[in-house]
Amino acid sequence: MGEFELIRRFFTRPTRRAALGVGDDCALLAPAPGMQLAVSSDLLLEGRHFVSTVAPERLGHKALAVNLSDLAACGAAPLGFTLALALPQVDAGFLEGFARGLFALADAHDCELVGGDTTRGPLAICITVFGEVPPGRALLRSGARPGDDVWVSGSSLGDARLALEVLRGTRALDGSDFETTRRALERPMPRVALGLALRGIATSAIDLSDGLVGDLGHVLAASGVGATLELDALPRSAILRAQPPEVQRACVLAGGDDYELAFSAPPRAADRVTEAAAAAATPVARIGRVDAAPGLRVLDGDGHEVAAGLRSFDHFTTA
Template sequence: MALGEFELIERYFTRPTARAVLGIGDDCALLAIAPGQQLATSTDLLVEGRHFLSTVAPERLGHKALAVNLSDLAACGARPLGFTLALALPAVDEAFLDGFSRGLFALAEAHGCELVGGDTTRGPLAIGITVYGEVPAGAALLRSGARPGDTVWVSGRLGDARLALEGFRGHVSLGEDFESLRVAMEEPQPRVALGLALRGVASAAIDVSDGLLGDLGHVLRRSGVGARIDADAVPRSARLAARPLAWQRVCTLAGGDDYELVFTAPPAAEDAVRRAGAAAGTAVTPIGRIEAEAGLRVVDARGEPLAEDWPSFDHFKS
């Protein structure tokens, strides 16, 4: 007999909660916030064919669905508490649900983030997650704090996810690198520990979801500043560095789906930034500087301006 909605929830998504006061089973979940903390929340919707391919392994899809939300908490410097899941399925597929829920809960447990509620329905495959975290009052990392003279930093390495996508599209041959690059696109690692370590150190932050330059542009607009970025200083993998320079720049500057953090900090905080990266086990690299003049100026390693345009991803333009 096929599973019904409530049997599906009970079998694959109901787990005891340790941090939430009340989880799945009532009309609302209850989350207790410690005194002096603020609630941080973010929502992402993933639609098949737009955000993920139909060939993605269910475990990786479960991981990524939560990872993109945890990445938002990381950019805010918030500690994860819990999340809700809205899941639309064309039909009940228990093999899919088993893999999806295992990938979802493996990442959730790694970050102490509990599933506390949600909804299921029949329809084209789509996944909506709302995540909740806590951050000390006044300590959240915002997009509006960058100041002239600040250094622009980025975590990890950028571009592999975009390179994998171009491989899927048939625009580039990846050979034996394909499977490892595919992991970068389908199983990103949210930089929660780094976001926590950067509280009180970084002046502004955002996660790289739609492309480095486009996402950094949101910080510049909110902060009322500009920036100068060295395109060739942006960290990349050896696999990407072996590609033509034009490909490297497209993938690192406009790739998207990296889910690394790009953040700013005063020059005097350089040692503190590097300590934060070391504490989080994540490489951090300076790639430019915030300037008073509005706009984003991209240069090469020699300081020569680059005239190319690297638009970020836009759901209604791309």
């Protein structure tokens, strides 16, 4: 099977929203009048971002999910995406599963594939996603203010990292618990509906791809503020709570791959936050406050700082 037959068989679909999709040198997108275009790219490499044993359907899902998560953090509605795919060889079984997972999530968010490229090489996936947001309504990293509450979505921070540690052989879980955490690692759910619902409520937002400590640190740096988090308020699953305290702390604070939203909002907006979360069918938890003093502090139930030495994933400093 050649390159163009591969594209035609697995990745060509009729356009629905794009003015022109797969098959020409460029796709044509038509955002609604007056809307701004939101664009984000992510590159996934085998051995760096996913293990070779991941199910192709889950890999297709995650490849798009991590990009949709960026749109969610911006409060942008998805429009379309491009896919650049490097394959060591043409494997119809892999491609069928990959495309199935990819398009199931794309259809759920009305986000269509509009172009891309394929080549032979080590397995690598690069998606660029396009969304739209009204001018002045995008959620940014730079809007947090002293006195704001800090919130996070989801109910199982750290499960993805726990699954990774099991895959690495440093932790052990029984079969059902491992499958639950592995699903969190390989099939994250982008919080697009919550991001849209938080427009006009949240003062800043970011998605948690590299770990809470580091990702929230980007918000604090961009906003010129600090924050204090309450360790006991961080939502985690019963599976993670069964782990030693130091493992829990490392997973929830610096684990990465959660793809939840961390955001700030004024205390007076707390009811609006919970209403937005309910409308988006997404749990949220207040986990701390924004401070005028720079730096990020994480306190245990006795008021002692516990995050010293923890840092999030960095592609060029983390092994």
